[in-house]
Amino acid sequence: MPSFQTSPGTRDILPPQATRWRRFVQTFADVVEAAGYDHIIPPMFEDIGVFLRVGEATEIVTKEMYDFEDKGGRRVALRPEQTASVCRAFVEHRPTTPWKVWYAGPNFRYEKPQHGRYRQFDQVGIEVLGVVDPQLDVEVIALASEFYARLGLQGVRLAINSLGDDGDRERYVAALREHFTSRLAELSDETRATLERNPLRVLDSKRSQDAAAIAAAPSMREFLGPDAAAHFAAVQDGLRRAGIDFVVDDRLVRGLDYYRRTTFEFTARGLDAAHTAIGGGGRYDGLVEQLGGPATPGIGFALGLDRTLLACDAEGAFAPPSSRVDAFVVDTTGGLHAAELCTALRRAGVRADRAWDGRSMKAQMKSADRSGAGVVVIVGDDEVSAGTIIVRTMENGSQRVVARTEACDAVRAALGH
Numbered sequence: 001m002p003s004f005q006t007s008p009g010t011r012d013i014l015p016p017q018a019t020r021w022r023r024f025v026q027t028f029a030d031v032v033e034a035a036g037y038d039h040i041i042p043p044m045f046e047d048i049g050v051f052l053r054v055g056e057a058t059e060i061v062t063k064e065m066y067d068f069e070d071k072g073g074r075r076v077a078l079r080p081e082q083t084a085s086v087c088r089a090f091v092e093h094r095p096t097t098p099w100k101v102w103y104a105g106p107n108f109r110y111e112k113p114q115h116g117r118y119r120q121f122d123q124v125g126i127e128v129l130g131v132v133d134p135q136l137d138v139e140v141i142a143l144a145s146e147f148y149a150r151l152g153l154q155g156v157r158l159a160i161n162s163l164g165d166d167g168d169r170e171r172y173v174a175a176l177r178e179h180f181t182s183r184l185a186e187l188s189d190e191t192r193a194t195l196e197r198n199p200l201r202v203l204d205s206k207r208s209q210d211a212a213a214i215a216a217a218p219s220m221r222e223f224l225g226p227d228a229a230a231h232f233a234a235v236q237d238g239l240r241r242a243g244i245d246f247v248v249d250d251r252l253v254r255g256l257d258y259y260r261r262t263t264f265e266f267t268a269r270g271l272d273a274a275h276t277a278i279g280g281g282g283r284y285d286g287l288v289e290q291l292g293g294p295a296t297p298g299i300g301f302a303l304g305l306d307r308t309l310l311a312c313d314a315e316g317a318f319a320p321p322s323s324r325v326d327a328f329v330v331d332t333t334g335g336l337h338a339a340e341l342c343t344a345l346r347r348a349g350v351r352a353d354r355a356w357d358g359r360s361m362k363a364q365m366k367s368a369d370r371s372g373a374g375v376v377v378i379v380g381d382d383e384v385s386a387g388t389i390i391v392r393t394m395e396n397g398s399q400r401v402v403a404r405t406e407a408c409d410a411v412r413a414a415l416g417h
């Protein structure tokens with residue numbers, strides 16, 4: 001038994017999965033940077049007040065926060081999400097609007113660990129501050145869709161809803177409170193507690209006991225004011241024009257107190273019921289103001305990296321790399337030629353590795369096999385005297401003797417580069 005193991009809800013991301021993670025983030029960067037989003041890296045912990053602003057009635061804040069007092073007596077929290085940090089940064093640095101940024105990195109929530117739900121998990125996301133145009137909502141949603149397509153993920157479902165404007169939402173919450181209070185006896189204990197704190201969140205309950213009361217609840221649609229209704233219609237129209245499939249889900253409410261108007265969620269068909277959500281986002285108003293800035297509308301999304309990769313696994317999409325290197329050098333003369341050839345290959349842009357400790361030809365060939373290299377370069381005493389190398393293509397076992405000076409070109413050709 002080892003003395004230590006990772007803490008509950010945390011994991012080592014081992015090779016080759018870690019490479020897959022990096023490629024995931026790179027693919028995301030490619031998609032959003034092509035649309036003019038700039039990279040931002042907020043700190044992983046902040047004054048807890050920043051996160052309290054996302055809503056005192058959300059589970060993220062009431063139950064899941066990793067907060068502590070540091071040695072200087074400051075109350076800080078590991079970030080549970082990054083929208084609040086981005087808004088805090090906006091207020092602190094006052095960039096010109098529209099401010100379009102993207103981020104990637106870990107978040108921390110004290111949740112009950114299970115498959116697809118971790119205490120440290122990664123997200124990639126974007127935020128735009130300073131734009132009310134519904135066409136932006138369409139762009140934001142379209143970028144997430146484009147990213148899923150780039151990953152090769154197919155079974156993704158998009159649900160959208162509108163939470164209306166300030167007054168709309170308050171009237172709806174009051175109607176929900178009245179509805180659920182009239183059916184209190186039917187609700188589970190947990191949901192009754194949720195009703196006290198945040199009636200909107202009751203709609204989120206997945207407990208079968210609550211299903212009937214939720215199905216009979218009034219719908220946000222009836223409470224949308226004319227501005228919010230027009231905005232929502234424009235978003236739907238834009239999504240249709242962009243050829244993006246969606247369903248309107250009246251029950252889709254996201255917890256944060258500052259969510260307004262457009263809200264959306266992506267789910268993956270390949271995942272188990274407990275955690276099908278692979279990403280979500282929406283508009284928010286008031287968060288920048290709460291953090292001490294001027295009234296500024298915002299919109300963004302966060303996509304869960306861990307869960308999206310599980311969805312990819314279920315579909316066999318976005319596979320981890322199968323090889324560490326392109327070429328493996330086998331040197332039976334002691335290894336100095338391997339060193340020289342590896343350096344030359346690497347400089348020529350070919351990923352190259354070799355064996356160590358003067359192992360036998362057979363042992364070195366085994367290592368070559370394990371490396372997944374498409375090409376093996378072999379150099380023994382005969383090749384050294386002749387000034388040649390052997391280039392073997394692993395796929396079909398064919399091999400060629402070439403001049404040592406041609407090594408890089410020959411390897412690249414054998415790799416099809």
Ligand code: ATP
Nearest residue numbers: 111116117118121277278279280302303304306307
């Ligand atoms: P859930 O309903 O599953 O708890 P959420 O509403 O708390 O999700 P968001 O805050 O909207 O999630 O975060 C966006 C995405 O981040 C989620 O869709 C999910 O893919 C991912 N995510 C959230 N919490 C976790 C977690 N504990 N472990 C892994 N991924 C997570």
Ligand code: MG
Nearest residue numbers: 059060109111
């Ligand atoms: Mg959650």
